Amino acid sequence: MALPWLECMSAEEGAAPRQRFFAGYFAYGVPMPADDAADRLTNGWFPVGEGQDYVAPEMHQHVMPLRDKITFLSGLSHPAMRSTSAHKGADYFLTGANILKTYDKQSISIDQHVAQAIGQDTRFPSLVLSSFGGVNRPYRSSTLSFDRSGRPIPAQNKPSEIFRRMFGTTTESERNALQSRGSILDEILGEAEDLNRRLGVEDRRKMDEYLTSVREVEQMTERQKAWQNTPKPDVDARELELDADIGSAREYLTVMYELLALAFQTDSTRVATFQTACEEAGGTDRFPSAIGLAASSHKLSHEKKNYADVARYITFLNEMHAGFLKRLDTIQEGEGTLLDNTFGFYGCATSKTHRAINYPVILSGGKNLGFRHGSHLHFGDNIPMSNLFVTIANQFGRPTDAFADSTGDITEVLG
Helix, strand or coil, X not given: CCCCCHHHHCCCCCCCCCCEEEEEECCCCCCCCCCCCCCHHHHCCCCECCECCCECCHHHCCCHHHHHHEEEEECCECHHHCCCCHHHHHHHCCCCCCCCCCHHHCCCCHHXXXXXXXXXXXXXXXXXXXXXXXXXXXXXXXXXXXXXXXXXXXXXXXXXXHHHHHHCCCCHHHHHHHHHHHHHHHHHXXXXXXXXXXXXXXXXXXHHHHHHHHHHHHHHHHHHHHHCCXXXXXXXXXXCCCCCCCCCHHHHHHHHHHHHHHHHHCCCCCEEEEECCCCCCXXXXXXXXXXXXXXXXXXXXXCCCCCHHHHHHHHHHHHHHHHHHHHHHHCEECCEECCCCEEEEEECCCCHHHCCCXXXXXXXXXXXXXXXXXXXXXXXXXXXXXXXXXXHHHHCCCCCCCCCCCCCCCHHHEC
């Protein structure tokens, strides 16, 4: 695809590379034949061996040309959620929150934490996508992203609308909505601040939290107004199948990943998440039909002996994700590629038969951001996944000593 705007969008010579963060998720876990099983490398997910000398199972064949730019992780999980119903995985995958008994403890996701540091200079502070769309319902989330108050951020799932928002014309109704929102916020702030002066200490604390949230919305609204007068990148949509839907899984996932690549390439956003399928009955449960399988993805995941079909399906999902990484790696940016400037986090919150332990995870890219690859890193059960989130936050300029239930950081992924 011809991209005439590319040079003018690229970073200035000698400037630090733009940092980008991507998180992807797939549902229902992975096949895990026993280590001594004949099909261990044919149908398994986790590599055999640790360190740089690992052997990757066949389902990772599509990503192995990028071996030096990916890292396999095993052993990590969110300890508070290990005993949960495994279908809740997307709800806590990026938050690490303890929502085992109540959703009131939901907290910010790592992508939104990163967006607070690197999302202020782009039209969209973050791009939240899923094949299901919206937020669905608690414990069956169709979004990976949660704001600072733990509220789910609705995901977009229609390629044509995603493209229009990034590269198309801003509608009059969208302009009017921003104006109306600004007027309403002014009124709310005026009344709330007047009330705040008459409240007790505890009520004032709660009101201050509320006002902080309102002011954040106000700032976001002002940024969106300013961006309305900034021309959008000129992108030719003729080679994109923007009419694809979940009924044609290969075409749909291909165009969604292509839109993600374009979002990063045009600097429309620097933070993005994509949930390929919701852990809920629906159209995305029929994705296996894209490779000729009759069973739903949920039914496939319950297979306990013959892993051939579920392995074919996970291979398909891995192929789609690998295509995205390869696409980023073909785009030159400064002294490296777009993949070298994009750190990726991709996986699931369940392993064998929906068990909420030992998450299958692949890290990718981010060489110019300080990340090192080429290995299979195995961690013991006492290391929370949130330790990795501490490392990510620190690398992206949003330093923190703790994230959710973290007990430290993970420096093994750094160069």
